[in-house]
Amino acid sequence: MEKENHCYCTVLNSINEGVIMTNSKGCVTLYNKQIQKFEGLDPANVIGRHLTEVYNITEETSDQLSVWKSKKPIIDRYQKFLTADNKELNSIGSTYPVFKNGEIVAAFTICRNLTKIHELLNKTMQAQEKSTENTLVEDLGNNTRFQLNDIVAKSDVMLELLEKARKAALVDATVLVWGETGTGKELVVQGIHNENPLTRKNPFVAVNCAAIPESLLESLLFGTTKGSFTGSVESTGLFEQAGKGTLYLDEINSMPLNLQAKLLRVLQEKKFRKLGGKEELPMQCRITSSTNVDPAECVATNTLRKDLYYRLSVLVLEIPPLVKRREDIPLLINHFINSLSAKYGKRVNRISFDLVSAFCDYTWPGNVRELEHSIESAVSMIDEEGILLPEHFPSNLLGKLEKPLFVPSKLPPNGLSGVLSQTEKETICQVLEECGWNISESARVLKIGRTNLQYRMKKNGIKQPLIIK
Incomplete structure (x- = not known):
């Protein structure tokens, strides 16, 4: 048996992948040489210790401990984590249970080091951002900044939405996007515009129907002819400005009903007239719209005409609130920290794990926008140590968190x-x-x-x- 174990250890120490195994108590029983090189930890400080003592994780966030509970493997999971000495690591690995006589007796993870690849990608992206000044507008000249690939997500509900958006982008049909405030409706609409090989070469024109008075909104959409009303001049409307691109009507349910009727006719006839004009002009752009209320509710409350709803909703995409995609929160936090620290010239080394855990449990009524603004506030207040702590975040946010946070006012001398x-x-x-x-x-x-x-x-x-x- 001793000779057989020696052979197993020799094989495990010779492969290119890292291997770590735990027992029923969550303590490490195997830690091969590749994972030692990867993580830079001394096996003497790992073997026999509980996973939560070795890594900055909890029982809820550990793949191995999750496998012990579910008795099911986790395949090809990307992880970004910190060791006990706060070394940041990136890996992709699979975790499997080991059974004997029908009972799980061990769990092991086989992982591959992605840290160097991750660093190289970051450097490449930074170099690319500098060369393009980080704006899609200057690249494409179409008034957009986002593509579908820019949307940060790993949750099933968001990945399914993005797949539907990609399919919607390739057909010439109206798209109605709806979701709570701050969920990122315009990001999805811009992404659809840029996913289509024809529309992405043309302008993306957006208008918030709730922000413009009715009289101005009509002239803004259709354009005007000189003398059509007192003081009017010749102007190009948004239908014409969009050309063969996309006209995005945000908060369409806030558009006055009489103007909705005129929009319905444009969608039916594919033609429009400028205010005061006699000539019918072709409407070539694709119409996308959005609302922060369920469209069915908008129809029921008569804020959206039923016949217009049917015209606008050939394709309907619902963007889930952040509370229904909690697994995306850590990714979004990391994304915002990286982008905002560069914006403010601040160095952010890490964020308190308690905060991340509390943020994952928070309901986020303002959704992704609220999360982004909270991170922005904290990054602007961070000190030289580069660690985001509760004290850096708005007090009104901290008061809403369900999980209590440990906030030491001053560390003791030791x-x-x-x-x-x-x-x-x-x-x-x-x-x-x-x-x-x-x-x-x-x-x-x-x-x-x-x-x-x-x-x-x-x-x-x-x-x-x-x-x-």
Whole structure:
């Protein structure tokens, strides 16, 4: 058996992939040479320790611990994580359960180091951004900045939406996009415009129907002829400006009903007239629209004409709120930190893990826009240490978070070890109080041995208070 184990270890240490294995307690039992090189950790500080002690993860975010619970493998999962010494790593790996007699006895991960590739891609992207000044407008000259590939997502619901958007982009039909405020409706619409090989060569023209008075909106859409009304001049409307590109009507349900009727006729006839004009001009652009309310509700409340709704909704895309795509939140946080730190010239090394966890549980009523603005506020307030902490975020946001956050006002003289010691002491005292200073019961609650608890009480100077009767 010893010779067989030696052979297995030799094979595992010879392959190019990193391998790590844990037992039922979540402790590392195998850590091959490739993963040692990848992570730069000493096996003596890894073998026998719990995963959460080695990496900056929780039981909920660990693939291995998830596999222990689900007993199902996780295949080709991209991970960006921090080691206990805050070294950032990028990898892609698969985690599998090991069964014996129908029971799971181990879990192991086979991973590949992507850190160098990730760094190279970042450098390439930075060089490309400098050469193009990071704007799609200057590249294509079509008034857009986003493509579908720019949308940050890994959740199934968003990946499905993006797949539908790509299909919608390739057909000549009206598209109605709806979703809550801040979900990124215009990003999707711009992405559809740029996905189509014909429209992306032409202008993208957007107008917010709620922001412009009715009288101005009509002339803005159709254009005017000189003398059609007092002070009018010859002007080109948005239908004409869009050419063979896209006209995006944001918040279409805010358009006055009489103007909706005129828009309906344009969609039916594919022609329009300027205000005061007699000549019919061809409407060549593609019409896309959006609303932040369910279109069916808009029709029911008579803010959107039913006949116009049918014309606009040949293809309907619903963008989910952030609360329904929580797995995208860490990706979005990282994306915004990278872009905003460059914008403000700030160095951001990492963000408090407690904050990321709390953000993943928050409902985000303002969706992606609220998250972006929160990160922007924090990045602008960050200090030289480069660590985003709760104190850098708006107080009104922190007050809404469900998870309590540990915010030390000032570290003790002995630094982190002092904080950990104080936290340990307070926790032990609280449990002892709740258990009536019963050592055995307290040790059970703390999930440590009785002798271990007595040692920690002595180390922290914890004694049962004298009760005077």
